[in-house]
Amino acid sequence: EVQLVESGGGLVQPGGSLRLSCAASGFTFSSYDMHWVRQATGKGLEWVSAIGTAGDTYYPGSVKGRFTISRENAKNSLYLQMNSLRAGDTAVYYCARGGRGSGSPFDYWGQGTLVTVSS
C-alpha cells in the first residue's frame, strides 16, 4: 500500500524557516517524481515544487529562490526547505507522488502538514 506521511509543520514567524519531510512507503521511491502541493484554508490547490528521479527540481515563481525541494532515496524521504517565509505561505502542505515521467498526475497524496506563518 502506498503511504506518504508528512511532518515538520508548525508555527513560524515571518522571515523564518521551516523544513518539511515526507516519508514514503509501499513503492519504489527512487523511481517516481515527487511533488509538494499546498492549500490555504478554504482555498484551492497550488503546486509548490517538483523533483525528478534524477534530482532535477522545478518551482513556480511564487516560491522560487525561497523554497528548496530535495530527496533522499536511501531513506525513502522527500523534503521541502522553506526560507524567508511570508504570511501568504500559510497553508496545509501535501506531498504527492507523480509518475515515472513528466506530465503525470499526482496519484497518491499524504494527509498534509499545516504551516502557519504569523508573528
Added chain:
Amino acid sequence: EIVLTQSPDFQSVTPKEKVTITCRASQSIGSSLHWYQQKPDQSPKLLIKYASQSFSGVPSRFSGSGSGTDFTLTINSLEAEDAATYYCHQSSSLPNTFGGGTKVEIK
C-alpha cells in the same frame, strides 16, 4: 502559465442526479488533464487521469472526457458520499496548475 477555469463553482444536486463539471484551459494541453476529489478535512484523491482514464478503484459512475482546451467530469447517478470539491489539474507544462474547484453539495 496555463490557467484552468472550472464551472460551476458550486452545485447543489439531488441523489441519483447526473453532475457535469467543466474545465477549460487557456491553451491546448492535449490530454494532460486530471481530476481529483477532495472531501472535507481530507487530502485530494485522483479520480480520472489523462482526461478519460479512470484511476484504480474509482467507481464507474465517474467519467471524464475532452481534449485540447475543453474537458468534462461527469458523475452519473450521484451518491451521498460524492459530496466534495472537485479539482482539475494540468500537467502539460510547468508550472502545474489547478482549477479553482467545484463544490458539489447533496440536497
